[in-house]
Amino acid sequence: CLFDDMVAAGMNSLVMVIKWMTTGYTSRLPWLDQEPANPAVASDNDLIRFALGEAHSRGIKVRLGAVVTQFVTASYGESPHRHFEIYVDQQPRYPAVFDLDMPHVVERAVAVFEEIVELFPQADGLMVEIEGGDVFAPHRVERYNCWAHEHDKPTAKDDNCPAYWEYAAFRRCQVLRAVEKAVRAKGYQGDLSTICEVMN
Numbered sequence: 001c002l003f004d005d006m007v008a009a010g011m012n013s014l015v016m017v018i019k020w021m022t023t024g025y026t027s028r029l030p031w032l033d034q035e036p037a038n039p040a041v042a043s044d045n046d047l048i049r050f051a052l053g054e055a056h057s058r059g060i061k062v063r064l065g066a067v068v069t070q071f072v073t074a075s076y077g078e079s080p081h082r083h084f085e086i087y088v089d090q091q092p093r094y095p096a097v098f099d100l101d102m103p104h105v106v107e108r109a110v111a112v113f114e115e116i117v118e119l120f121p122q123a124d125g126l127m128v129e130i131e132g133g134d135v136f137a138p139h140r141v142e143r144y145n146c147w148a149h150e151h152d153k154p155t156a157k158d159d160n161c162p163a164y165w166e167y168a169a170f171r172r173c174q175v176l177r178a179v180e181k182a183v184r185a186k187g188y189q190g191d192l193s194t195i196c197e198v199m200n
Contacts, residue, residue: 012059012060025041028115032071064126068112069129076098078096100174101143121188126179133171136164144164148161
């Protein structure tokens with residue numbers, strides 16, 4: 001019914017975010033939470049494949065999205081950044097934000113999208129979301145200073161990084177390039193997109 005409504009309204013494109021704070025698809029990755037009551041997980045991803053098929057039968061392009069900076073800490077590990085309390089089937093879960101200079105975050109972001117193109121090669125595109133990944137933390141100063149030296153930018157004084165937001169954008173682009181390289185290496189030729197955060 002939703003797809004029929006989209007067609008009737010003249011819509012032709014959809015983004016389905018299949019990994020947000022909690023995971024919405026069945027994954028082999030051991031650090032992704034797997035909620036058994038999640039309809040996509042319970043169906044072993046058949047629900048997502050069904051949605052892709054129904055959309056395509058109506059001429060709707062589908063991009064699959066994933067947030068690669070917010071995870072349930074019980075599965076993924078701890079973060080010094082913002083923590084949330086959300087409820088899944090009336091049970092609390094505790095995701096948090098992870099920045100792009102924390103260990104394993106970039107490699108795991110790449111792994112998520114490699115897995116998505118393996119599981120859903122029929123998707124027309126991908127959407128990489130890095131919400132909150134630019135957040136500052138003291139452990140980022142050393143990485144910032146290396147970047148500042150290489151790019152003729154002012155280095156940090158204590159925790160004051162004068163060109164921090166340029167550095168954060170640089171790191172974001174590095175992550176997007178890493179995802180692009182990985183999925184293209186797997187032969188995926190669909191569209192690639194991201195969401196730009198402009199509030200900062």
